[in-house]
Amino acid sequence: MVTAIVAIIVFGILVFIHELGHFTVAKLVGIKVHEFALGMGPKLIYTTKGDTLYSIRLLPLGGYVKMEGEDEKSEDERSFNKKPVLARIAVIFAGPFMNFILAIVLFLTFFYFVGSPTTIISKVQDQSPAQVAGIEAGDSIYAINGQKIHTWEEVTERISKSEGSPMEITIIRDGEHLEKTVIPMQDETSNRILIGITTTMKKSLSSAGENALFAIKSIVRGILEFLRNLVGRKVNTGEVMGPVGIINLVGEVSRTGLLDIVSLTAVLSVNLGLMNLLPIPALDGSRILFLIIEMLRGKPVDQDKEGMIHLIGFGILMTFMVFITFQDIQKLFG
Known part of the structure; x- marks a missing residue:
């Protein structure tokens, strides 16, 4: 039960900060936001302020910011697709960027209290x-x-x-x-x-800051090296950890103390931010890539075609996630 509660809090913070980035920049550039949701499924707690519905949903998995004209055609002047390309890139980029900001804050806290x-x-x-x-x-x-x-x-x-x-x-x-x-x-x-x-x-703020930045740099370098080796088949998918494996890891870390949870959350935040920047269909990096193509071409990619690519990519990601989850369960009970 403790593991589940800690995992929900950790994942909730990561998703909230990520979506808060999208939401904040969308509001700043004048995009109409229909909903800011934390979790999936039926609404548990919700309230409406202005044009936006703020909700916490039943399943504590993921979250989203629903913007006018992001995935559908819209003639509303406040829609996502009516804004300049750079403004749209900023909205998409803000999610992963906030994960890196969160990681800096958490690592800074960790190194300040533990000592650098x-x-x-x-x-x-x-x-x-x-x-x-x-x-x-x-x-x-x-x-x-x-x-x-x-x-x-x-x-x-x-x-x-x-x-x-x-x-x-x-x-x-x-x-x-x-x-x-x-x-x-x-x-x-x-x-x-x-x-x-x-x-x-x-114990000092300056040394904690230096170590926080070095830790993030090392994690990013390690992830990129792992992905390169994964593509080159120098490592196997058995080394990839999915949601079940991460929840199990969170449970183990929760028994060692709050600061270790802070450190792990920072590591996960860097992972989430970097993975979302990869040009994989359905992820933020892919959406940014399509916007860059639009900027270079002078006209947008057909929205239906882009939507289909993202849909296929999402299906592949979900299939891969099911596979990794099955592996996690085998490791856990094997």
């Missing part, structure tokens, strides 16, 4: 590669292999990618820059490449 790892070393393990190289607690890592370091995540990333090759690490000690050659080692327990140092944690 800095480039200052708090501890050097005995007989570790770092100690052998002459690195000491209190040293600050300035650069690795000539490239300046800004965050601890960059330190761990460079060490991991070294694959054990010697690294030239520039440290700052008492205001002086010192060069140290470190040969990373592979930990037998975790199989990770390490040099035997621990970071100092710092």
Whole structure:
């Protein structure tokens, strides 16, 4: 029950923020919005203000903003299809954009309260590669292999990618820059490449902001790499997690604390924002692509043809979602 409640709250926040982006920009550019709905199915709670019906629906899955002339022909001057192309692109783009804004806020909150790892070393393990190289607690890592370091995540990333090759690490000690050659080692327990140092944690808004942006950058890079490998058949669909798998993950994280839920919600928000920007029929990215084509051609793509492409794309997405959900259930009870 707790898992279900937390999952509904998490998904509800993600969808609400996404649709709020569409809704807000639509209102700003003068588009008539018929409904702002959170959830699907029959209406549970609803009220009308001006031209817009605001509703919470029975099934806590998804949500939508219904705009005049978005999916049908309309001669209303306030309809979606009557607005300039750039205005329409802004309306569509605002949904994914708000997911990235949400992720920044959540990661900022997470790193501020947990503390952000800095480039200052708090501890050097005995007989570790770092100690052998002459690195000491209190040293600050300035650069690795000539490239300046800004965050601890960059330190761990460079060490991991070294694959054990010697690294030239520039440290700052008492205001002086010192060069140290470190040969990373592979930990037998975790199989990770390490040099035997621990970071100092710092609670500050600036460091939390830096780590929030770095976290989003890393997630985006990871998703794009995964999608590239998926298309190239270097990974299989078994590594894709659907709604059931995510709900199960939310349940596991909910037992570890509120801040971990905040962090997971941020990760999911980046995923939702980025996936929606992909040029896949029925998703925001595809709609933006059609609007760009319209801008280049000087005239819109036939609305019926575009609608059919989105409908087919939606059907494929739903089929894929059913397949992934079946896989999630097999993993859960297998």
